[in-house]
Structures are given as C-alpha cells and as structure tokens.
Amino acid sequence: MPLRVTFHEQDEARSLVETLMLAGYDAGVSRERFAGGDDGEDVVHVVHTDAPAGEVEDLLGDTDAWVEESSPLTEAPPPEDDLPGSPSTSS
Numbered sequence: 001m002p003l004r005v006t007f008h009e010q011d012e013a014r015s016l017v018e019t020l021m022l023a024g025y026d027a028g029v030s031r032e033r034f035a036g037g038d039d040g041e042d043v044v045h046v047v048h049t050d051a052p053a054g055e056v057e058d059l060l061g062d063t064d065a066w067v068e069e070s071s072p073l074t075e076a077p078p079p080e081d082d083l084p085g086s087p088s089t090s091s
Helices: 010-022 053-060
Strands: 003-007 027-033 043-049 066-069
Touching: 003 010, 003 053, 010 027, 010 043, 010 053, 053 066
Parallel strands: none
Antiparallel strands: 003 043, 003 066, 027 043
16 A cells, blocks of 8 residues: 655655665655645655555654555546436436
C-alpha cells in the first residue's frame, strides 16, 4: 500500500527519498500546504513511496515526520446519472 511520509524539513524528506531509491523502492517528494497553516509559507514536504511502512518507520528514527498509508482508488466513481435519485438522461 502506498505511503505518505510528511516532514517539516525539506532536507530530511530528500534524504529519505535518496535512501529509499538506493534500496530499490519508488520514492518522490512534493511540497504541500500545511493543513493547519495560517499563510502560504506553511508548507510540508511529503514523500510518496511504495516501501513497507515498518521499514520506513525504522529509517525515520527521531525525526518529527509522520507516516500515513494511502489507499489508491480502485474504482472510478459512478457517473452522475447512475447515482441513486439522479434524473434519468435516457429518452
């Protein structure tokens, strides 16, 4: 299951990406607005990887990063006209 590892420090995020890629995992980092932030300067650095959660947590050590498992979308949502209560579009 894909993981998101969120860091406040860009250098820590980049270091984890490098370590994971050297170990043979897919990994990348992106900047995202911090949900609890008051201004545009509040950003976090999110590592996306296919590495196992336990291995990633072992690599984090004493950082203030947090790990979330993200489930990929397995199905597209149904078209609007197929939703219960939607008006029929067929004539």
